[in-house]
Amino acid sequence: MNVLDFLKGKKEEETVPTVFRISGWRAYAIQALMIVLAFVYLIPFYWMILKSFRNTIFAGFPVDLNPFSRTSLSYFISNFNTVWNFSFSAFPLWYFNSVFIAVCVVAGSVVVGAMAGYAFARLRFRGREALFIVVLATLMIPFPVITIAEYVFMVDIHWVNTYQSLILPQMASAVNVFLFRQFFLTIPSEVEEAAKIDGLRPMSIFLRISAPLAKPAFAASAILTFIGSWNNFIWPLFDVQTINMYTLPLALNFFKGANGTQIYWNQMMMATLISLIPTFVIYIIFERYFVTGLSAVSGIKG
Amino acid sequence: MNGRNGAVVKTSRMESTAAYLMIAPLFVLLILFTFFPVFYSFYISLFHYDPFDHIVYFVGLSNYHIVITNGLFLYSLLNVGYYTLIVVTAQTFLAMLLAILFNTKLPVSRPARAIVYLPAISSPVALSIIFIWVFSPQGLINSLLAFLHMPHGINFLYSVKYAFYAIMALNIFSTAPYFMLIYLAALQSIPLPVLEAASIDGVRSFWHKFRYIYFPMLRFSTILVVILGIIGSMQLFDQVYVMTQGGPGNATLVPLMYVYDYAFLSTGTLGLAAAASFILFAIILVITVLQRNFFRELTWS
C-alpha cells in the first residue's frame, strides 16, 4: 500500500503493491539474510534490556547474550528503584516533562496543521499559492541552525527555561500542513459540497465533516510529531537551564555524567529503557502507520 | 446569508475569511519561531553578545572574520563534509539494499523489517548511550573481535583514529532504515505490468532487472534520499555531544558542536556562535536550493 492510498484510508486488501515473489533456494537465502540483519539490529536493544536485569559485573561476549545468565527480577527492581528515585525522585518529574511537552506539541501542531492543510487544500483565497510557497520555504530552514537565535530570543522575552519556550517552537512545523493538505486533496469533495448546499459554513464543514473523515491523517501526524518531540535533544539542551526542567534526552545525558567517568551500565540501561518505552509501545501498536505515514512526509518534503 | 446589516455576503468572501482564520495560527508560529530567528540570527552575529555580564556592543562583521579565519570552524566544516560524504553514500546504498531485500512476500519479511526499523524511531541520545557501550573496550565490537581472535580492547570513542568512524557507523546503522522506507514506497509503486513485460522481454536475472528497471525507477527516490541525507548529516550534533563532545582533541568536531561550545562554554562569544550558525545555515540553504533546482531539472526530463 503506498502513501496516497493509505491516506485515503484504503484497506490493506484493496491495494496491491508490487512485491517480489521469490521461491526456492533464493527464498531461504534471502530470509536468512533478513534474519541476520534483524538480529544485528536487535542486539543493541536486546543487550540494553538484559543489562537492566543485571548488576554491574561484566562477563563478555557471547555469554552476555544469554538471557538467563546472571539476570534476575530483583536486579531489575533494584535498578529501577535506583534510577527512578535518583536525585530525589527527579526521574518521574523528567518523565512528566517529556510527556507534557510532547502532548502539548502534538495537540497544538496537529490542530494548526490540520486547519492550515484544509484551508490550502479546499478553500479559495487570495495569495493561496504564494503563501503555500512560503510554507514550503520553511522546510529549508533546519531547526538546529536557528537554535542560537531562538535561544537568545527566549532570553530576551524571559521565556528561557519555561514550558512554553520548549513547546511553542516545536509547534511551528510545516510538515503537518503538508500531510493534511495532501490528504484533503485526495478525498472526494462531494460530501463537503452537499454540506455547503445544506448551509454549513466553511469552518463548520471543516469541523463537522472533513476533520472526522481525516482520522488516518490525524493519527499519522500525531505519531510523527510525538516522536519528534520526545526525541528532541538540541533545543532543550539550549533552552533548559535548571535540572527540574529536563526532558528525558537531557536527563539521560545528565545521568550518564552523574557518576563522573564511571558509568554504571545497569542503571544507565534501565534509564535508557525507561525513556524508550513510550516510543516502542506506540511503535508496536501503530506499526502500519509508520511505514506509510513517515514515507509520506519524506516524499512530500522532496 | 445575510450580514448584520442585511447585505448578502458572498461565498468568496466567506471562504476567504475562513481561510485566513485557519492559516493564521500557522503563520504566527512560523513567523515567530522560524522566520524571525533567521534574521535575528544574523542580527546577533553582528554583536558581541554577553547575556550574563550584559555586555553587548556592535562589532560588524568581525565575528564572521574571526570564525572564518579561526581554523577551528573550517576544520569542523571539513569534518562534517567528510562525514557527509561517507555516511550519505553508505546509508543510501544500505537503504536501497534493505528495501529490495524487505520488499519480498516472505513470512520473515514483515517482522524483520519492523525490527530493523527500531533505531529510526529511537531517540538519538538513547542510541548514542547504548552505542557508547557497543564501542567501549568491553563492549560488543571488542567482544566480537576477541571472540574472533582479532586484536581487541580498542577504546574506539577515545581514539583519534577511530572515533569519527564509530559515529559514522552508528549513523549509517540507524538512519538507513528510515530511508529504506522511501525506497520501499518507490519499489511498491513500480507497476507490476512493467515487471511482467520485462520478464517476457527476456530480462530474467535479478542483476539485469536491477540495472534496467529498478535502478532507473529508483533514481527519483535516490535523489530525495541523498538530499535529505546531506541536510541531515550536516546538522550532526546529538551523537557527537553525547559520545565524544567533539573529542578526542577535535577529532569529531562538527559545526553544530562548535556553535554549542561557543554559545555556552565561553562568555561573550554568543555572537561568534551566531555567526557560525548563520554560516552553516547559509551553506545548507545553498545546497538545498541547488539540489532542488537539480531535482526539478530531473523531474522535467
Added chain:
Amino acid sequence: MSVDVRGLVVDYGSTRALDEVSFSVADGEFVVILGPSGCGKTTALKCIAGLIEPTKGEIYIDGRLVNGIYPSERNIAMVFQNYALYPHMTVYDNIALNMKMRNIPRQEIERRVREVASLLKINELLQKKPRQLSGGQAQRVGLARALVRNPSVFLMDEPLSNLDAKLRLEMRDEIKRFHALTKKCIIYVTHDQIEAMTLGDRIIVMNKGRIIQIDRPKDLFDNPRHMFVASFLGNPPMNLVPARSEGRAIIIEGDKRPLISVPDGTHLPEKIFLGFRPTDLRLSSDGPLKGKLEYVELLGAELNVHFLVGETRCTARLIREASNEHLLNLPTDNTVSFSVPDHALFFFNGNGGERLSIPFQILRAE
C-alpha cells in the same frame, strides 16, 4: 422562468471548461444536460449550484441574480452521483441537517423528515448509517435530503451512474415519479442518452464546453442539427459515411458513382458526411446504397448486418423476414444493397459537422 443561465464561461487557467453557455429552464420542467465526459455538463450544474464561481456570465434562479451567493441560499437542492451522504450521521440526521441549520423547531423537523421518508419509502432506514445502506437505498436518502428542502430547482449530477443496470431501471422510474410528485424544475446531468431520452422534457446536448443543441427528445432524434448530436443519440448509433461533392453530385469516398444529386445553385462544401440510421435501412435489390458484406449477427428477431461502404464500416438493423433470411448464409465480400427513405438521410458539413439542409435526389443505381 425557474433557472436562467446567460453567457456562462468557466476558465481553469488556460483551459476553458464552459464556453458561452446559455439556456433557460421553465417552472416544473425536467431538463437533461447530456454529453460525454469532460464536456462541461457537471461544471455547468455546479455553477448553478454555487459550488463553482463562473469566470463570466450570470445565473438567475427564480428571477434573482445568484452569482456569488452561497449555495444554501439559492433555493436549490442537489443529488450526487456517489450519494454524498454524511458518513458519521444517521439517515435521519442526514435529511434533517439543513433544517437544523435554519433553526427550524424539532417537531417540525421530525414531521417533515417522516413525511419525506414515507414518500420515498425509506422509513425503516432512518436510524441507519450510510455505510449500512445499499446503492439504491443510499440514493433514495439523497433524494429525500433534497426533497425535504422544498427548493425551486432540483439539481442531479449523474445520480444513477453508480447503480447496477437493473437498479438503474427502477430508479429511473422513481425519478420520474419524483418529478410528477414535486412538480418542480429538475436539471439532470448524464452521459447516458437513454436516460436523457426517457426522462427529459428537453435535452441540452453539450460537447467540449459548448451547447450543441437544445430540443425535445423526439426533435433531437429526428432532426439533429449537428453530426455530434446525430451520432450521440440512438442505439445503434447512426452510420456516418464520408463523401465528397463534385459539382452537382455527392459521391461516397472511394466510389466513383454519384449517389446524390442536388439542384443547380445549391452550395455544397467539399467534404460531406452522409448519415443514416441502421434502423432506417431496407434490403433492396436495386437499392442505391451498396456495400461489401462483412458479417451478419443474429439478434433473435432482428439481424445486424455489418457491411463496408467504401472504407467505412456500417450497420443495418433489419427485422427478420423471408426477404432477408438469405443474408445469414451469404458469404463475405458479397455485395449487399440497401435503400433508405429520403427523410432518413442526413447531410453534415465535413468541416465542422453542421447539418446541411439541402434539397436532393437519390440517384437510382444502374
